[in-house]
Amino acid sequence: MRVPDNSLPELIQSLTRRERKNFKKWALAGGQKPDYLVLFDAIQDQLHQQGKYNETEIIQRFPEYKKHSNFSVKKSDLYDSIIRSIREMGLGKNKALSIEIQEIEIILGKQLYEKALTKIGGAKRRAEKEEKFEELIILLRHEKGCRRFKEDESEYLESIHGIQLEIERIEKLRQNLSHFDAIYEKDYYILSNGFRNTGEYDPDILAKLQEYPLLKSEANAISVRAKRLFYILRRALLTAMGKFTELHIVNAALLKLYAENEFLRDQDYEEFIICHSLQARFLILVGRVEDGLEYARKMLEIPLKQVSHQKKILENYFRVILPLSNDRLIPKLSNLEIEPFIQLIEKGGSQPQSVRQIEHYFWLGKHYLSICEFENAKKWFEKITLQNWGKNRLKIQGITRLLILICYAELNKFDLLELHSGPTLRFLKRNEMFYEIGQEMVRFLRKNYENFHSSSLLPFKTTWAQIFPEPYGHFKKYFDFDKMNW
Numbered sequence: 001m002r003v004p005d006n007s008l009p010e011l012i013q014s015l016t017r018r019e020r021k022n023f024k025k026w027a028l029a030g031g032q033k034p035d036y037l038v039l040f041d042a043i044q045d046q047l048h049q050q051g052k053y054n055e056t057e058i059i060q061r062f063p064e065y066k067k068h069s070n071f072s073v074k075k076s077d078l079y080d081s082i083i084r085s086i087r088e089m090g091l092g093k094n095k096a097l098s099i100e101i102q103e104i105e106i107i108l109g110k111q112l113y114e115k116a117l118t119k120i121g122g123a124k125r126r127a128e129k130e131e132k133f134e135e136l137i138i139l140l141r142h143e144k145g146c147r148r149f150k151e152d153e154s155e156y157l158e159s160i161h162g163i164q165l166e167i168e169r170i171e172k173l174r175q176n177l178s179h180f181d182a183i184y185e186k187d188y189y190i191l192s193n194g195f196r197n198t199g200e201y202d203p204d205i206l207a208k209l210q211e212y213p214l215l216k217s218e219a220n221a222i223s224v225r226a227k228r229l230f231y232i233l234r235r236a237l238l239t240a241m242g243k244f245t246e247l248h249i250v251n252a253a254l255l256k257l258y259a260e261n262e263f264l265r266d267q268d269y270e271e272f273i274i275c276h277s278l279q280a281r282f283l284i285l286v287g288r289v290e291d292g293l294e295y296a297r298k299m300l301e302i303p304l305k306q307v308s309h310q311k312k313i314l315e316n317y318f319r320v321i322l323p324l325s326n327d328r329l330i331p332k333l334s335n336l337e338i339e340p341f342i343q344l345i346e347k348g349g350s351q352p353q354s355v356r357q358i359e360h361y362f363w364l365g366k367h368y369l370s371i372c373e374f375e376n377a378k379k380w381f382e383k384i385t386l387q388n389w390g391k392n393r394l395k396i397q398g399i400t401r402l403l404i405l406i407c408y409a410e411l412n413k414f415d416l417l418e419l420h421s422g423p424t425l426r427f428l429k430r431n432e433m434f435y436e437i438g439q440e441m442v443r444f445l446r447k448n449y450e451n452f453h454s455s456s457l458l459p460f461k462t463t464w465a466q467i468f469p470e471p472y473g474h475f476k477k478y479f480d481f482d483k484m485n486w
Contacts, residue, residue: 008079009053012043016185019086020044026085036078038062048193097127097135104142113146120146130263131225133174140167173223179214180221180229188233191240201240209237218253224261228254232271235278248282251275269305270312276302277316284320289329296320314344319359326366338367358384362396369403378407398433402441409445417445 015023027037042058059071100123107116120143127136140163147159191205214220214230215237221230231254238247258265258272265272276299284292299313318341325333345360361383368377384400401424408417421442428435 006053008075009043009047011079011082012040013047015082017189018185023082023085027081034081035074036081039074039078040082097123097130097132100126101135101138101142104139108142108145111149113149117143117146131173131177131223133170133177133223136170137167137174140170173226176220176222177226177229180226180233183209183212183214183233184229188236191236206237206240209233210241224257224264227257228264228268231257244282244285248279248286248288251279251282255279266305269309273299273302273309273312274316277319280320284324284329289324292320293324293330311344314340318344318363319356322363322367326363326370328370332371333367338364358396362400365400365403369407372410374407374410378404378411381407394431395433398428398431398438401427402434402438405441405445421446 023040024037027034027040039058039062042061043053046058047053055071062071100119104116104119104123107119120139124136124139124143127133127139144160144163147156147163187205187209191202191209209215215233218227218230221227231250235247235250235254238244238250255275258275276295280292280295280299282292283289283295296317299317302309302313304310304313318338321330322333322338322341324330341360342364345357345364361380365377365380365384368374368380381400381404384397385404401420405417405420405424408414408420425435425438425442428438
């Protein structure tokens, strides 16, 4: 199929958050990352960063596409794959109900109205339970047609009145859900994706979300699916606003919604798993460490629907307990205990070069640093500095460079310390972060070359506290003298 120049980027821009996620899952089902998915990522990144499509720039990134005919074939392959994934994912989600509706339509065509009404009743109950509002409206209209031929005039008029009221009720639910869907698919995606790319929330999108009347009260969501979106959007809004004391309350309401509605869990089982991880971290944020650990342990008891869920559970479990171990809030994890996490990362448990991946490397580096295994610490920290992360998590990249200098000092590799000090300070100055403390650290390390040991940190800690009086500002999140060797 020949694809016009603008139709592919327009199709990619039109995809909802769920369609993008489903497409990637569909494309990776074979185990290997196909060429069309690499092209999809490149075009999507360009559209997000530049706001428009530049075909010449895309072709320059992929020398094998220099022949126009080659690139046209790849574009067509990607376009067809996106359409196929949407069709197949849509069928998979509503397949049984869609087949039932088709069977009902066949029976209606044969004028077997009694049989059709029986099947409509069963399909309606299922559609109502799963809140498939579009299908429910179709079924009600079929029921209206059935009763016209099945009942006398007075019964028919009475039935029609009841069916019409039911259609109006369902339509109201459908419209309410579509309003929440629109916010979720557009503004929520921009807010969360922007944070993944830059580590910062877009202030304009944040202000826009704060103004939405729908997000002011749970009462505005009048169906289970709408309530789910309300809690997810509200949770994102509170996170971006830094209102951490309210987060665990909203997330607990979402967990309760999942617990009470099996169809909701089945529709988004990964979100159900992540909810437990988030609840653990939210409780820890407000000082309820034991309660947070309890939620982390509950994750390990979640029944598996797919093999991939085991990876998701394991990954989210360690996202909770490894930072606690590093900060000495729980007994220190042994290398044996974190081995499953390392295996998960090395097998690609997270998407390469994602924000999550950089955090995993950082936590493992801190783990080894805190037990004085400096060679291992340096190995994990270097996985951050040796890759191009763009603007993702600049603060973690900056602090990682300083921690590598510490590893060089502890390993007595002072030639490498000298070699990397200059580039590290330039990186900090260029990105306007931690430059002052970086200068103090390099000065301190150079001064203590010959008799370097952790007890000599006291004067440096005093200087640090003077520069970051609260006590260490945002820096404390990554690097706390009171809880680590460093």
